[in-house]
Amino acid sequence: MASSVNKNINSKLVLLGDSGTGKSSLVLRFVKGQFIEFQESTIGAAFFSQTVAVNDTTVKFEIWDTAGQERYHSLAPMYYRGAAAAVIVYDITNQESFERAKKWVRELQVQGNSNTVMALAGNKADLLGARKVPAEEAQTYAQENGLFFLETSAKTATNVNELFYEIAKRLPRLQPAPNPSGMVLVDDSHRPAERAASASCCS
Amino acid sequence: MEKKKLDEHEAGPIAHPKVDRFGFVKQEANSPDGLTRSRSAFECEREERRIRKWRKMIGVGGSDWKHYLRRKPHVVKRRIRKGIPDCLRGLVWQLISGSRDLLLMNPGVYEQLVIYETSASELDIIRDISRTFPSHVFFQQRHGPGQRSLYNVLKAYSVFDREVGYVQGMGFVAGLLLLYMSEEDAFWLLVALLKGAVHAPMEGLYLVGLPLVQQYLFQFDHLVKEHLPKLGEHFAQEIINPSMYASQWFITVFSYSFPFHLALRIWDVFLYEGVKIVFKVGLALLKYCHDDLVKLPFEKLIHGLRNFPEDAMNPDTLLPMAYTIKVSKRLGELKEEYEKQHGKVSDSRIKQKLQELNCPDAASLQLDGKKICE
Numbered sequence: 181m182a183s184s185v186n187k188n189i190n191s192k193l194v195l196l197g198d199s200g201t202g203k204s205s206l207v208l209r210f211v212k213g214q215f216i217e218f219q220e221s222t223i224g225a226a227f228f229s230q231t232v233a234v235n236d237t238t239v240k241f242e243i244w245d246t247a248g249q250e251r252y253h254s255l256a257p258m259y260y261r262g263a264a265a266a267v268i269v270y271d272i273t274n275q276e277s278f279e280r281a282k283k284w285v286r287e288l289q290v291q292g293n294s295n296t297v298m299a300l301a302g303n304k305a306d307l308l309g310a311r312k313v314p315a316e317e318a319q320t321y322a323q324e325n326g327l328f329f330l331e332t333s334a335k336t337a338t339n340v341n342e343l344f345y346e347i348a349k350r351l352p353r354l355q356p357a358p359n360p361s362g363m364v365l366v367d368d369s370h371r372p373a374e375r376a377a378s379a380s381c382c383s
Numbered sequence: 384m385e386k387k388k389l390d391e392h393e394a395g396p397i398a399h400p401k402v403d404r405f406g407f408v409k410q411e412a413n414s415p416d417g418l419t420r421s422r423s424a425f426e427c428e429r430e431e432r433r434i435r436k437w438r439k440m441i442g443v444g445g446s447d448w449k450h451y452l453r454r455k456p457h458v459v460k461r462r463i464r465k466g467i468p469d470c471l472r473g474l475v476w477q478l479i480s481g482s483r484d485l486l487l488m489n490p491g492v493y494e495q496l497v498i499y500e501t502s503a504s505e506l507d508i509i510r511d512i513s514r515t516f517p518s519h520v521f522f523q524q525r526h527g528p529g530q531r532s533l534y535n536v537l538k539a540y541s542v543f544d545r546e547v548g549y550v551q552g553m554g555f556v557a558g559l560l561l562l563y564m565s566e567e568d569a570f571w572l573l574v575a576l577l578k579g580a581v582h583a584p585m586e587g588l589y590l591v592g593l594p595l596v597q598q599y600l601f602q603f604d605h606l607v608k609e610h611l612p613k614l615g616e617h618f619a620q621e622i623i624n625p626s627m628y629a630s631q632w633f634i635t636v637f638s639y640s641f642p643f644h645l646a647l648r649i650w651d652v653f654l655y656e657g658v659k660i661v662f663k664v665g666l667a668l669l670k671y672c673h674d675d676l677v678k679l680p681f682e683k684l685i686h687g688l689r690n691f692p693e694d695a696m697n698p699d700t701l702l703p704m705a706y707t708i709k710v711s712k713r714l715g716e717l718k719e720e721y722e723k724q725h726g727k728v729s730d731s732r733i734k735q736k737l738q739e740l741n742c743p744d745a746a747s748l749q750l751d752g753k754k755i756c757e
Contacts, residue, residue: 199507199511199551200510200511216517218513218514219517220514220517220639221515221551221552221554222551223551223555223630223631223634223635223639223640224626224630224631225626225627225630226689227627227685227686227689229682242681242682247551248551249507249550249551251550251551251589251591251593252551252593254593255593255626255630258624258626
């Protein structure tokens with residue numbers, strides 16, 4: 181297949197998971213490279229965007245960071261509906277948050293779009309001494325359910341970029357099936373120069 | 384009160400950060416909050432005259448308030464819309480919200496809730512305490528007086544109404560109140576708001592399914608389409624709905640992620656006139672930025688809706704604009720329409736509870752069927 185054309189893909193990504201597991205912190209680390217010890221609780225949802233380059237494709241994630249508390253559940257479907265990717269976050273020092281993550285996975289399997297790339301992130305991996313959820317247990321669960329799994333730390337930046345990069349890598353395979361949200365754009369109309377350049381070097 | 388809190392803070396281990404006049408830690412190169420500039424002698428004088436008028440209106444400790452309110456409700460409304468003087472804000476909020484009466488009629492109840500009752504939400508509350516106004520000096524100190532009082536108010540409410548319990552967002556409301564009044568006063572103001580002492584009860588904001596949030600978003604969606612049709616159409620094209628940008632406006636009444644001086648001015652009017660000011664301010668923000676917003680594609684649009692420019696958030700231009708927008712009649716109609724489609728946001732339970740509270744005999748106050756103060 182001729183891969184000489186730079187592709188830009190917009191992908192809707194949603195973060196789900198129990199309150200206080202570090203969803204906003206993961207996004208903040210990924211988008212701004214920052215970490216704030218006392219991150220304000222997310223009320224409703226927050227929106228961010230960040231791009232990742234995978235080979236000749238630029239994936240722009242349109243990220244919805246949702247409020248984690250159970251009570252906000254009724255607002256969540258709007259954000260995961262039509263999402264190309266979902267990151268389900270739990271806190272490795274909190275068993276309950278892992279159970280809640282499983283619930284999210286089940287909900288997405290039933291209610292969500294079957295093409296959604298799902299990733300399971302065991303966050304706060306820097307707090308090894310306080311670990312309650314063994315990595316093997318999460319890994320096994322992820323395998324059984326077809327999820328991509330990583331332990332991450334928004335605090336130390338461990339595996340954060342890797343997480344989003346891995347998700348991006350898994351996206352193009354789903355193309356060219358149209359994204360139900362209608363957000364997949366192959367936008368090469370306004371950059372003929374770049375196209376010419378890549379054509380000359382890569383084919 | 385403020386003085387005392389600051390002194391207590393100074394005893395703590397944190398170095399003195401630079402704060403704005405409300406106590407929020409200033410970030411470097413922070414934009415001015417519009418109030419830090421030094422005031423001219425003329426402005427100071429005018430402010431003092433205003434305070435004198437207000438003091439006369441409310442009397443000592445609020446003794447003349449009800450009388451004045453009965454005689455001249457329009458003067459009260461006009462003055463509140465211009466902003467309550469900051470030094471009287473805490474007291475006036477309690478008077479206009481009806482919380483002062485609740486407090487006087489239920490002595491000892493708050494203490495009971497804080498000290499003797501346990502709440503299923505305690506861990507949830509603790510988890511969020513340091514994540515509520517983390518940039519405010521009063522709430523910054525770990526286990527300091529700010530965090531302790533925030534915890535107490537939220538815990539007391541979660542016991543007082545176990546069905547509501549604790550919901551994220553309540554912390555910002557309670558936090559805002561605690562900057563102007565004591566724990567017990569803040570608790571009763573929360574009760575007055577959520578149980579509807581003066582206006583319609585707002586506990587539906589926090590009940591399972593967030594029924595009142597859903598209703599408000601439905602109403603707001605329609606109002607946007609009606610008041611700003613061009614923008615409404617643009618939102619539809621870009622697949623943007625109010626849930627994406629306005630849910631926290633309603634859930635926290637602008638106390639989350641909004642400039643504090645603007646939030647206070649909105650709260651002045653909100654406590655007196657009710658939730659319709661939230662719709663009006665929301666519409667005014669969209670109206671003010673209309674010509675920019677209609678040009679923006681999805682991503683920039685979302686960003687724009689969550690980061691309004693500073694000039695748009697100047698209370699002295701935004702609020703007068705908001706006051707000109709009429710919504711009361713349509714809000715009523717849209718509420719009916721919503722109820723036809725989705726059923727009523729049930730309020731029978733709310734009324735029952737309020738009756739118990741209004742009872743002047745504190746001994747009869749009941750919580751979840753059991754008497755708590757005998």
